[in-house]
Amino acid sequence: MTEGLGASGYLAGESASLVSYLAGQLGKPVLVEGPAGVGKTELAKALSRTTGRKLIRLQCYEGLDEAKALYEWNYRKQLLRIQTEAADAGWEAVQEDIFGEEFLLTRPLLQAIAEDEPVVLLIDEIDKTDQEFEAMLLEVLSDFQISIPELGVIEAKSHPLVVLTSNNTRELTEALKRRCLYLWLDYPDIERELSIVRLHAPDLSEDVARKLVEVVHMVRGLDLKKPPSIAESIDWARALILLGADDIDQSVFERTLSIIVKHRTDLDVVAERVGVKLGGGSGILGRVG
DSSP states (O other): OHHHHHHTTOOOOHHHHHHHHHHHHHTOOEEEEOSTTSSHHHHHHHHHHHHTOEEEEEEOOTTOOHHHHTEEEOHHHHHHHHHHSOTTOOHHHHHHHHSSGGGEEEOHHHHHHHOSSOEEEEEETGGGSOHHHHHHHHHHHHHSEEEETTTEEEEOSSOOEEEEEEOSSSOOOHHHHHTSEEEEOOOOOHHHHHHHHHHHOTTSOHHHHHHHHHHHHHHHTSOOSSOOOHHHHHHHHHHHHHHTOSSOOHHHHHHHGGGTOOSHHHHHHHHHHHHHHTTOSSOTTTTOO
């Protein structure tokens, strides 16, 4: 599993590889928690590439309901069918006609279990929904089936590999956690993040890449509204390649700081605190590495 994820561009730690392997073998959903930007969503994408399964994604948000997650009826098409029915057609005949699969609009959860071939179902940022939505998920995650009053129970044609991600902004229900394998992802250490940066930006020199990663770790140690993610480390590395930078001096650092820092107040904090930690003066990053 580690080799497969690596070949897909995802350098997984032992725990991530183990949980991913067990999820496939046991048919259990995986709940992946951790700070924003540590690779939770990317793990699901990498699993899709590694297993050759189609990826179906449900992006969660506050107020998400069954109509956007499970299914809804195509009311306009139903109304058109009713209007075109013969005037003497009884309601029972019309009702049976308009509540068929032809009028059903599938959303990600229903689509995932209705696919003929197994898929990877990504339920992204589940912590942004409420407990009522979690309760609705239990039937899908426990039995891989969905109940539609007008049609009955639709069972899965194949079992999807389910990955739920959470930024840990609220406590999820125990009922949901019981049904899942659990994986906590945190920011990687310097050596692992260096490997990740080198994988995605191989043209960056070893010295500059190490300096970049060490600076990012210093920035993450500050009290910021949004610490830089792994993806932003990679973006910074690629930007340095495009700029032809062979070092990270004060000028390069100040001009490219907005790639890893995304809040105005954070910019001030990083410019001041990182400069102080690295000795200040004209070479703000001269002592890194």
